[in-house]
Amino acid sequence: MSIQFHFLIFVSDYSLMTEKKEKILSHALQLFAENGFNATSTSKIAKLAGVSEGLIFRHFSNKEGLLLAIMELGNEKAADLFSVIHASDDPKSQLKAVLSIPFEIEPTEYAFWKLMYSLKWQAKEYDASMSSELKKVITNIFKKLNYKNSEEEAELLLMLFDGIASSILLKKVENSEKLKNMILKKYQLL
Amino acid sequence: MSIQFHFLIFVSDYSLMTEKKEKILSHALQLFAENGFNATSTSKIAKLAGVSEGLIFRHFSNKEGLLLAIMELGNEKAADLFSVIHASDDPKSQLKAVLSIPFEIEPTEYAFWKLMYSLKWQAKEYDASMSSELKKVITNIFKKLNYKNSEEEAELLLMLFDGIASSILLKKVENSEKLKNMILKKYQLL
Amino acid sequence: MSIQFHFLIFVSDYSLMTEKKEKILSHALQLFAENGFNATSTSKIAKLAGVSEGLIFRHFSNKEGLLLAIMELGNEKAADLFSVIHASDDPKSQLKAVLSIPFEIEPTEYAFWKLMYSLKWQAKEYDASMSSELKKVITNIFKKLNYKNSEEEAELLLMLFDGIASSILLKKVENSEKLKNMILKKYQLL
């Protein structure tokens, strides 16, 4: 999820939404994140959002449409996180920035990212697009750093990235600062 | 599916099960793996298994009980996979064996492991016992290899392990042999 | 059944109900009264009411909620029956009015009251509020008539009341007019 949704630059315009549409979206996100997509009924969403159930379908055609809309939010959030890469031109700083991302997720956002990660394992379609864009960027960083198999290095880093993020989101990590430093050291970024 | 079940016969104690209970279990596994837990109805399972729907509840109390039974199979399968560690006393060989596991999952077993990985994101209380046991074993290997932060190294390796396995199961990996070698080289196992 | 519902229209606030909700209520009452609560399935009610089964749950949450709604009708009906007490200020007339009630239940309403009486034996927490209110009123009547143990007299009368009503509802009584007169004589009301 982290991967395929990065860098969808187009940002949906919240200002174009009615207040109620926004409320549906935000509360659906909350419930999907807390209980999963399937375990969340449209009626629960409607109740929590304080709208009629029918309105959900007027705005998002169906439940999956609502999920899709939320996933676009995911893209935007992801793009936002990865935008730190472009804060610097130095490849080392860039790599460090990428590897730091999972350690800096706000705990308040855990539920949201758990949802995004869990979706990877479910639907067929959502998984279609390949990481492509992000992989290219990271491949380029490795190239600048004169790594031999820059593309595979990028793949490997993204796998590690997902492994770390997963562990953090599932609350398996306690000593995150130490871990982060070890990783940075392995990539000779400290 | 049929294949992994021939395997399973040696793992869990099928001899205690009636034929129909076995059939429920194997077909539930198949359907859960293919479509996910929530998207699989007990009636579909019953039909596919050639069994009355009520029998599922006689044997497993409820749908979640069925899932639990399958997850136990998963633990046994996982334990089996990791048993390769004990084939050697040499820590380097052991580490190599562990890191090789994700690359050697049988494609026929992908659906099963996808189910297991996806469950991590759903279940409220995911059984951490197996993975903590594994962490100890790997920590020990790193100790023998004189790594400084052996425990954190073990954690890191398990994260990488999950990242790799996830990528493979989601069919994002094409050049797995090359990747595997790179990883082994990073751990100086080649 | 149709008859008692014309009656009900004046009692409970049907104007707040949609036509279909009304239909569910009236047919559920009919079926519960005829066959008992447990022996009446929601699907039967829905069919008889010409309504989708789901609608029952939309309106009453669950089967018990439907029963509760009916029991409220029962309370209103009961209150209505006992309102005759207030038609006079004379305690003798009042007592006579109360004791006459069971003998004047319309045979068309037997099914309904059988349901109400049968529920006393099932429900864990039977609503005692109405009957305690009634006990007070009758205690007061006995006080005005200078009975010594007015409260216990009221209790006794209510027990007799229930005994009579039960017998009548279970069609054990043939000579009701004679019985009624005997009772009134015992209370010196003739």
Add this chain to the structure above:
Amino acid sequence: MSIQFHFLIFVSDYSLMTEKKEKILSHALQLFAENGFNATSTSKIAKLAGVSEGLIFRHFSNKEGLLLAIMELGNEKAADLFSVIHASDDPKSQLKAVLSIPFEIEPTEYAFWKLMYSLKWQAKEYDASMSSELKKVITNIFKKLNYKNSEEEAELLLMLFDGIASSILLKKVENSEKLKNMILKKYQLL
């Protein structure tokens, strides 16, 4: 129930029952009394009795047969209670004995009698037989006491009897001793 089942003198022979049949009977009684007939599944009975579910059907053909068998126990218990009438020849003592019965039910037997009373309101068949036998006995007592309408007096007394018993079983009575004395006084038995 009290009424129609009194004086069925035939006592089913417990000694002819196997241990398991007895266990089924006693535990079914317990569960029916606690939760009602409909709310008690044969599987619960079997579990509590420590027998296989099938055995219930071998011994009692079906669930209703089990209930019938229990109701015969009810007859016996009732006959037992009313046998006090024959302890004396004096009609006053006999009347006193009858009226005392409801006040002397053992609290441990409440559940059983609640079941018996609740059954009156449910099934059609169980209600068929008229009180007859008991009514005759009491009519005779009133005759000996020179009451005018001895038959109606008997009916009335039985109604009162049921009303009192119902109140006691539904735990609505706190001052039972006072009530009992008031009743006995009304019948000039004190």
Add this chain to the structure above:
DNA sequence: GATGAATGAGTTTTCATTCAT
């Protein structure tokens, strides 16, 4: 845009009963 009544197909689960052993 927004409501909320209504639906119909589906869900999990229960349960009395049968039957081979």
Add this chain to the structure above:
DNA sequence: AATGAATGAAAACTCATTCAT
């Protein structure tokens, strides 16, 4: 006599979706 695996029909309840207003 006793077991326990198995069934089939029905139970209560859910839910995404539609539609008249």
